[in-house]
Amino acid sequence: MKILKKNQLDTLWERLARNAELYLPTQKGDQSGFFSYKTLKPEKDTLMLDALNVYLSPKNIVLPQTEMMYSFTHQGQEINLEEVYEDPTPRIIFGLRSCDVKSIDRLDTVFFTRGFVDEYYRSRRENTLLILNACYHPGPNCFCEAMGLSPRESESADIILHDAGEEGYIWVANTEKGRELTGNIEDILEEKEISYPQPRPFTREVDYTGVAEKLKDMFSHPIWHPLSDPCINCGICTYVCPNCYCFDIQVKTRGEEGYRYRCWDSCMYGEYTMMAGGHNPRETGMERFRNRFLHKLEFFTERYGEPLCTGCGRCIAVCPTGINIIEIMEKAKGVEPSA
Amino acid sequence: MKDMTDQVKEIATKLLESGQVDVFMAWEKGDAPHQSKPFFARNVADVEKIIFDEYCIHNLSTYLTRFRDGKEKIAIVVKGCDSRGVVRMLEDHQMKRDRLHIIGINCPGMKDPLEAMKQHSGFERETGEKGLAIKCLQCMQPNPVIYDESLGEIQEPHFKGERFTEVKALEAMSSEERYQFFSEVLSTCIRCYACRQVCVACNCRTCIFDEAKPQWVGRETSVGDNFMYHIVRAFHMAGRCIECGECERVCPVNIPLMLINRKLIKDVDHYFGPYDAGMAYVEGGKPPLSLYKIDDPDDFI
Amino acid sequence: MHKNSSENPLVPQIVEVVKIIDETPDVKTFYVRDESGVPFNVMPGQLAMVSMLPIGEGMFSVSWQEEQDHLEFAIKSVGLMTSEIHRIEVGQKLGVRGPYGNGFPVEKCKGKDMLFIGGGIGLAPLRSFIKYCFKHREDYGKIQIIYGSRSYADLCFKEELFELWPREKDSETFVTIDKPEEGWEGNVGFVPAYLEQLNPDPANKIAVICGPPIMIKFVLQSLEKMGYQDEQIITTLEMRMKCGIGKCGRCNIGSEYICLDGPVFDLAQLRQLPPEW
Numbered sequence: 037m038k039i040l041k042k043n044q045l046d047t048l049w050e051r052l053a054r055n056a057e058l059y060l061p062t063q064k065g066d067q068s069g070f071f072s073y074k075t076l077k078p079e080k081d082t083l084m085l086d087a088l089n090v091y092l093s094p095k096n097i098v099l100p101q102t103e104m105m106y107s108f109t110h111q112g113q114e115i116n117l118e119e120v121y122e123d124p125t126p127r128i129i130f131g132l133r134s135c136d137v138k139s140i141d142r143l144d145t146v147f148f149t150r151g152f153v154d155e156y157y158r159s160r161r162e163n164t165l166l167i168l169n170a171c172y173h174p175g176p177n178c179f180c181e182a183m184g185l186s187p188r189e190s191e192s193a194d195i196i197l198h199d200a201g202e203e204g205y206i207w208v209a210n211t212e213k214g215r216e217l218t219g220n221i222e223d224i225l226e227e228k229e230i231s232y233p234q235p236r237p238f239t240r241e242v243d244y245t246g247v248a249e250k251l252k253d254m255f256s257h258p259i260w261h262p263l264s265d266p267c268i269n270c271g272i273c274t275y276v277c278p279n280c281y282c283f284d285i286q287v288k289t290r291g292e293e294g295y296r297y298r299c300w301d302s303c304m305y306g307e308y309t310m311m312a313g314g315h316n317p318r319e320t321g322m323e324r325f326r327n328r329f330l331h332k333l334e335f336f337t338e339r340y341g342e343p344l345c346t347g348c349g350r351c352i353a354v355c356p357t358g359i360n361i362i363e364i365m366e367k368a369k370g371v372e373p374s375a
Numbered sequence: 376m377k378d379m380t381d382q383v384k385e386i387a388t389k390l391l392e393s394g395q396v397d398v399f400m401a402w403e404k405g406d407a408p409h410q411s412k413p414f415f416a417r418n419v420a421d422v423e424k425i426i427f428d429e430y431c432i433h434n435l436s437t438y439l440t441r442f443r444d445g446k447e448k449i450a451i452v453v454k455g456c457d458s459r460g461v462v463r464m465l466e467d468h469q470m471k472r473d474r475l476h477i478i479g480i481n482c483p484g485m486k487d488p489l490e491a492m493k494q495h496s497g498f499e500r501e502t503g504e505k506g507l508a509i510k511c512l513q514c515m516q517p518n519p520v521i522y523d524e525s526l527g528e529i530q531e532p533h534f535k536g537e538r539f540t541e542v543k544a545l546e547a548m549s550s551e552e553r554y555q556f557f558s559e560v561l562s563t564c565i566r567c568y569a570c571r572q573v574c575v576a577c578n579c580r581t582c583i584f585d586e587a588k589p590q591w592v593g594r595e596t597s598v599g600d601n602f603m604y605h606i607v608r609a610f611h612m613a614g615r616c617i618e619c620g621e622c623e624r625v626c627p628v629n630i631p632l633m634l635i636n637r638k639l640i641k642d643v644d645h646y647f648g649p650y651d652a653g654m655a656y657v658e659g660g661k662p663p664l665s666l667y668k669i670d671d672p673d674d675f676i
Numbered sequence: 677m678h679k680n681s682s683e684n685p686l687v688p689q690i691v692e693v694v695k696i697i698d699e700t701p702d703v704k705t706f707y708v709r710d711e712s713g714v715p716f717n718v719m720p721g722q723l724a725m726v727s728m729l730p731i732g733e734g735m736f737s738v739s740w741q742e743e744q745d746h747l748e749f750a751i752k753s754v755g756l757m758t759s760e761i762h763r764i765e766v767g768q769k770l771g772v773r774g775p776y777g778n779g780f781p782v783e784k785c786k787g788k789d790m791l792f793i794g795g796g797i798g799l800a801p802l803r804s805f806i807k808y809c810f811k812h813r814e815d816y817g818k819i820q821i822i823y824g825s826r827s828y829a830d831l832c833f834k835e836e837l838f839e840l841w842p843r844e845k846d847s848e849t850f851v852t853i854d855k856p857e858e859g860w861e862g863n864v865g866f867v868p869a870y871l872e873q874l875n876p877d878p879a880n881k882i883a884v885i886c887g888p889p890i891m892i893k894f895v896l897q898s899l900e901k902m903g904y905q906d907e908q909i910i911t912t913l914e915m916r917m918k919c920g921i922g923k924c925g926r927c928n929i930g931s932e933y934i935c936l937d938g939p940v941f942d943l944a945q946l947r948q949l950p951p952e953w
Contacts (some may be wrong), residue, residue: 066629067563068498070779077456079674088497091627101565102595108729115729115769120687146508151936154922155684160745175497255930255950266413268437270569272627282925285686285918286594296729298686301918301926305568307585308926312734312755315889317952321441327928330950335931353496355952356569356625357433357487358405358412579938 038207038218038225047224049073049130052217056165058125059097061090065278070094070129085131086177086199089348093278094129094136098143098161099300101275105156105285122159128217131169135178135348137193138185138277140166144192145340146281156298165213168193172235177349179362184342188235202232225370240362244333244343247365250373251334255326259371263364264325266357271302273351273359274328279344282308303328329364341370379427379480383452386478387422390450396476397447400438402431409491413438427452432485432508434461434619437575443469451475454482455530456510458519458654459617459653460575464655465521466660469578479519481527484511487624507533510620513633514571521656542638557602563628564601566594570622570632571608576615576652609635614643614662617653644671685921688727688771689715694746695820696766699832700825702753703797704762705739708770709746716775719742720782720804721912721940724749724774725920728764732757735917735935738775740804742811747772750800750832776920777939780805780884783811788882789817793869793895795887796825799832801912801939802886806836810844819844820876824852824867824891828860850874864881868894871902878904885911896943906944913939913953929953 040048052058058073063082069092071081084090140161147157171187174180180187190196194214198206207225209218218225244270254260274280284301287294301308304324310316318324336344345361352360383401390396392561403414403424415438416422442449449606453461458479459634464470487508493499506512515538519668548556568584571577584592584604592607593600616639644650647663695707706726718724720740726749727733727842732755753762761770768927778874782805790809802821809816821841825831831851841849852863852870863870883904885895892911899909915927915934922936930949932938946953 065563084498087499091498102597110730110769113765113768115690115771117687117690117771120684122684135837146923150922152685154686154921154923156686173497176495178497226923262415265415265438266433268569268572270572270625271565271567272569272625275565275567276627281923283918283923284594285924286590286731287592287730287732288595294730297595298924300595301924302567303925305585307587310585310587311914312587312758314754317915323952330930331925331928335928338931349496350498352406353492353498354489354627356573356621357490358410358492360406363406590756 037227037229038209039200039204039228039230040207040225040243041204042202044204046225048221051221051224052128052130056058056128059127059129060195061085061087061131063090067092070097085169088171088173088178089136089350091276091303091350091354093139093276094132095139095143095278095281095348097127097129098164099157099281099283102297102299103156105291105296105298109117109292110294111292122155124159124163127160128167129164131197132166132168132193133171133348134168134185134187134190134193135180136278137166137168137190138180138183138346139348141192142279142336142340142342142344142346143281145342149340154282165217166192166196167197168210170196170198172199172233174236174238175349176239177352177362178238178347179240179242179349180347181238182209182244183345183347184215184244185346198232200230200233203228204233206230217239235305242347242362242365243369244365247368248334248337248343250368250371251330252338253373254368254371255330257371259367260322260326263367267304267321267325267359268357269304269321269324270356271304272354272356274302274304275300276350276354278350279332279346280350303331329361330360332361333365376432379526380425383427383478383480384422384425385653386524387425387450388419390476391416391419391422395448396450398442399425400435400613401425402427402433405430406426406490408476409486409495410488412488416438427480429486429489430491432487432510432624434460434573434575434621436464437573438634439464439470439575440578442474445492446474448474448476450477450478452480453519453522454480454485455516455520456514456617456619458521459516460619461521462653462656463615463617464578465576465656467576467578472656472658475523477519477522479522479525481519481525481530482511482514482517483527483530484508484514484517484533485579489624504514505540505613508620508624510624510633513620515618516654520654539637539641541634542641545638557605558598560630561601561605562598564596564605564630565628566596566601567627569625569627570630573621573625575617575619576612605630605635609639612636613639614650614664615645615652616640620636646675685773687917688725688729688733688773690769691715691718691747691772693764693766693768693770696764699750699834700830702762702830703750703832704753705748705750706761706770707746707748708772712827713745714747716742717771718775718806719779721777721780721801722775723777723917723920723935723939724772725776725917726761727771727773728757728760729771730851731760733771733918734758735776735920737767737801737804737912737939739800740808742807750797750803752797758814774920776935778937780808780940782808785882787880788813789880790819791876791881792821792823793867793871793883793885793887794821794823794829795891797832798885798887798891799823800886801831802884803836805884806841810841810847813845817846817880819847820874821847821849822852822871822874823850824865824869824870826853826854827857828853866894867891868898871895872898875902878902878908881908883909885909906947907942909943910940911943911946913941
């Protein structure tokens, strides 16, 4: 098997960054997320490869929080489209956890299927290579297996790393793109047989089985009121979620020039569904809260066959008022069917 | 604080049973041991869940906006800082005093469940047991300023030092340095609006940031739009921030929002004071910038 | 179908406004085209995103045209973008992208008698289907149109309502306004009440409804009372939309996206969805 010694990481990154924008899980000041290798300051920033994960998910790389769409000029009655900003820059995300790779899969499902291909997403995604850091130590809020994925395997990861401690990383090329990249850096890999690490068990038992079906009849159930009571309808959960993909389209104009951009939006905001005439189909916080969880646990499953949650536990860790998606699944399951 | 839980439960049972209140706003235990979360008991059976422990950090007065259009009688448990939030709601005419039954708890200081959750998330290097929340270490008013009944011993504020040290450091910067400083701290803003949502002073029915006609603030996460958001937010806090520190606590990217708020507190106090927002409820009372006086200073304009 | 060079469905194509008709005090119809005609063909009930590029985009029902030589949008001034578009003049360049959505089930309705029930600007999508039926007259049975608005001035498409449609064979057009006014000799009252009074027989009929949510709600109740089955009732829904291509998330009702799976649903389908419509 191929082994990447840990003292070769710097060499590897330096080589990868020559032909692609490389992102590493990093603690940068008060933020932890996937940051560009180019912007890293070794004396200030901390690599988070051995941490469970980082707070800001990698979705920003394939679906930027703010993304230019196109620019235009206008003068009098005339309008000219100037530039369409599709971005095919080669990118490599190094050290993703399985939950985050799977979430990119789900973004693929959204942006590539059902009639239309989102060209902005496609240009980024098709040029992004994913290097999975297999997960052997699930955290206290982890439940990826319950959401239908394996913490150590993935079909869409191009390369899978298994952290074997001092022996280094076991390097597995998992796709054609992964094998091609492996060929280019083979000289820094070693051939050696070592044993895979022993995974620790999940600390939290979660069972998604039947939840989508159960929720189908719970839209008007009174349980949504107490469940949503603590929610302040901020957008933190939706913005740290690696799966949440909703976006807004906005315009900036200055003088005769302007550009249209898209930016993440959140179903938690009242403005999200507010119609021009003033009618809002989801006026209350409870309705927005309900839509968020139903979207994740029921609607997305009905539409695409899998839930819009990969069990990363970020929303659980960062909710200012202690809302917990696991608890919501459990409470939904506990509701009497007739209610 | 088991004893405190029992006392709160007892009051809740009494108030809900007698029909004196329709809702009792307190806390329940969250999913993790180091987590408590806001909880609204609506009947006696709910009272069982109520707790009051060292993680009851949330300012419940913010949730009063949900009931502002109703007629329900509401009991609310408040700590010192939260009670100033209740005054904010009353002064802003978002709630009537006679709809409230206020249970004041003289607060020994709280731990931050959010900080604890993060600490145990596996996403951070664990640094051992955390003490009191930063906002509690900076607390000036641990004892409620408005209440119908109060619980616990009168507490001394944890904060003893010079209140505006950090503000003065900010003021001492050159304008270029200050611009640099704010560019750095505000560039990380992800515009999740948690600071607004959690704020008791942010009780506008339609927030200026949600206005579409016209749209006052762009939604780009750019330095320009982020500045606009935070400057406008700061304007609206002047003379109105009750220093509960919730905005800074919930910020997922740790923007020093209380530093900005304290600068405003200092200026309002200096120009229009002495003034501290929400320290006492006087019927008809208003924060200084909601009033006009002929001798208001204008030399800073 | 996209002529857009980048084939990017979120980038509009530029068209010119060639005609503007004042329908009512707050509704105008805009005809747009590019050098070669229409940037895309549409079917009745489909949507298109119209953009005043420096201002904003809005999703509108786009009118089906027999000639397919221009696109036509009837736009009511309600928000920022729509009030701006009411200020433009012929010659103005706009962006359009589409077509979006499923449109009306024109094939499935063949051989049926058609009952169109509209209120206010809701006549705009219905009008496409109505025109389509009249064009393919032999495919459809009797055509009845019930339409109402607040006042005479607020009635859209007056020429069609009072001149063209009444002349079509085997068809009836009924118009009502909310309150009596001088010079109006037609029916006065709300659409649901007028519908019950006219009491059209449900046999072999498809009812197509579009109007304000409150009108739809009461018309559904009336139709039910009159014996219409869920499968015989079709309506078009409205939600806030940004992308139009089923990605941006906001126009969902349950697991369906109005922009992609709708906007046209029959009542049987709607009853499967959460009651958010």
